[in-house]
Amino acid sequence: MNAPERTRYEKQIALSQIGPEGQARLAAGAIAIIGCGALGSAQAQILVRAGVGSVRLVDRDVVERSNLHRQMLFDEDDARVARPKVEAAAQKLARANSDCRLEARHIEANPRTLPELIAGCDLVLDATDNVRTRLNIDEACRRARLPWIYGGVLGTQGVMAPMPVGAPCLRCLFGEPPAPDETPDIAQSGVLASIVVAIASLQATAALRFLVGNPPPRQLVTMDIWDMSLRRISLTAGPRPGCDCAPQTAL
Numbered sequence: 749m750n751a752p753e754r755t756r757y758e759k760q761i762a763l764s765q766i767g768p769e770g771q772a773r774l775a776a777g778a779i780a781i782i783g784c785g786a787l788g789s790a791q792a793q794i795l796v797r798a799g800v801g802s803v804r805l806v807d808r809d810v811v812e813r814s815n816l817h818r819q820m821l822f823d824e825d826d827a828r829v830a831r832p833k834v835e836a837a838a839q840k841l842a843r844a845n846s847d848c849r850l851e852a853r854h855i856e857a858n859p860r861t862l863p864e865l866i867a868g869c870d871l872v873l874d875a876t877d878n879v880r881t882r883l884n885i886d887e888a889c890r891r892a893r894l895p896w897i898y899g900g901v902l903g904t905q906g907v908m909a910p911m912p913v914g915a916p917c918l919r920c921l922f923g924e925p926p927a928p929d930e931t932p933d934i935a936q937s938g939v940l941a942s943i944v945v946a947i948a949s950l951q952a953t954a955a956l957r958f959l960v961g962n963p964p965p966r967q968l969v970t971m972d973i974w975d976m977s978l979r980r981i982s983l984t985a986g987p988r989p990g991c992d993c994a995p996q997t998a999l
C-alpha cells in the first residue's frame with residue numbers, strides 16, 4: 749500500500765476489525781450490487797469509499813424526481829434528464845474513489861442475466877425492491893456458491909440477513925412468497941430515507957465482514973427506525989424437508 753492509500757484509509761485501518769490485512773483484502777474484493785436505488789446508493793457509498801476493489805452496479809431504471817428524497821447518489825439534474833441510475837451513480841462514486849473499478853450495467857437482473865452479472869464476484873448485495881428478484885438472486889448465488897446479503901425496507905421498517913454459502917434458501921426462511929399484487933410496496937406504504945440508510949449500513953457492514961474473512965453471524969435483523977427499535981433473531985434452523993436447497997444425501 750502506498751502513502752496516499754495509507755492516508756485515505758488510516759481511520760479504517762486503525763480499527764482492530766480491519767487493520768492493514770483487512771484493508772488489503774477489501775482492495776482485492778469484488779462485489780455486485782443488484783439494484784441502484786436507495787439501498788444500492790447507500791451500500792455503494794459505504795463500500796466504494798471503504799476501498800472495495802471492484803464494484804458492479806446493476807439497475808435498469810432511470811432517475812425520477814420521486815427518488816430524490818431517499819436515493820442519495822442522485823440529484824435534480826439526473827432526474828431532469830432521466831439519467832440511467834447506474835450511470836449517474838458510477839460517475840459520482842468515481843469522484844469519491846478513483847481507485848475503485850466501477851462497472852455500470854444498465855440491465856434488468858433476471859434469471860437469464862444474473863449468472864453473468866454475478867460472475868467474478870466474491871459476494872452479492874440485494875438492493876432490490878421486490879421478492880421475485882430476491883428469489884432469483886438467491887437461486888443464482890446458490891448455483892455460483894456465492895454469499896449474498898438480503899435486505900428490504902417498507903415504511904419505517906426494514907430487515908436484513910446475511911446469506912452465507914450453504915445456508916437454507918430464502919423460501920426456507922420466509923415460506924412461499926405472496927403473489928406480487930398481494931405484496932405491499934412502497935408506492936402504497938411509502939418509505940423513510942433513514943430506514944433505508946440504516947438497513948443499507950447493516951448490509952454494507954456484513955459485506956465488509958465477509959470480505960475481510962470474518963463473516964457475520966447467521967441472523968435476521970429487523971428494525972423500526974421510527975420506534976428506534978432493533979431485533980435480532982438467530983437463524984439456526986436447517987432447510988425445510990424436501991426443499992431444493994437441502995444438501996442431497998447419498999442413499
Ligand SMILES: [Zn+2]
Binds near residue numbers: 987993994
Ligand atoms: Zn430451501
